[in-house]
Amino acid sequence: MKRLSPISLCVALSVFSVQGWAETVVPMKGQSSQQTQTDITDCHNIAASQSASAAPPPSGxxxxxxxxxxxxxxxxxxxxxxxxxxxxxxxxxxxxxxxxxxxxxxxxxxxxxxxxxxxxxxxxxxxxxxxATTSTAYTSCLQGKGYQVNP
The missing domain is CATH 1.10.287 (Helix Hairpins)
Structure with missing residues (x-):
């Protein structure tokens, strides 16, 4: 299996990153590309669940x-x-x-x-x-897992 260089990993993650966020995720603790992708997916799910629990849109x-x-x-x-x-x-x-x-x-x-x-x-x-809340939750989650998130 061919390993990605850190630069190509960052480019790949920024292109294939979570929909709606055009950010570059840089692993700071030597995480593998597979671990990085798993962490991105986990953080996306956490951020999405927080936005889903938000108040319903105003009506009436x-x-x-x-x-x-x-x-x-x-x-x-x-x-x-x-x-x-x-x-x-x-x-x-x-x-x-x-x-x-x-x-x-x-x-x-x-x-x-x-x-x-x-x-x-x-x-x-x-x-x-x-x-804004969803983006902040996503970024905070990744930073907590040891990544640098660049806009």
Whole structure:
């Protein structure tokens, strides 16, 4: 069996390393290429299990936004109606109800848009945090096993 030189081992490991991490792994304690590959796989599995146990991505943002928007719209319509008591009292209850429902629908649509936007922002931030945590766990694991990890 032909042994790889340390330089070719580093190149091979950087090319065939764990998906998503473009790092060079240098054995510092004379580990064999087989041991190095085993350690890389172990550290990848540890990092992946940590990211899998992370909080689930945020959901329900549009629905929450729509509910808040609808409540705000109905309340706002009621307040605006009360500002004009002399006219508001003359209007029948069905018309008042229609007005409140129309305002609630309009603001619910806006709330759904805002809620969806916030949800996407939270999801992106969580993905960045998870990726950074996973990469840190992977690198720390390899360093703990006696490797130098270069970006």
């Amino acid at each position: 943002g549009r629905l929450k936004g729509a509910a808040v928007g609808a409540a705000a719209g109905a309340a706002g319509a009621q307040v605006r109606g009360r500002q004009h008591d002399e006219f508001y009292d003359r209007v029948d209850d069905d018309t008042k109800q229609d007005y409140r429902q129309n305002r609630a629908k309009e603001t619910a649509a806006a709330g759904a848009v805002v809620g969806g936007s916030r949800q996407r922002q939270e999801r992106r931030a969580q993905q960045k945090t998870t990726a």
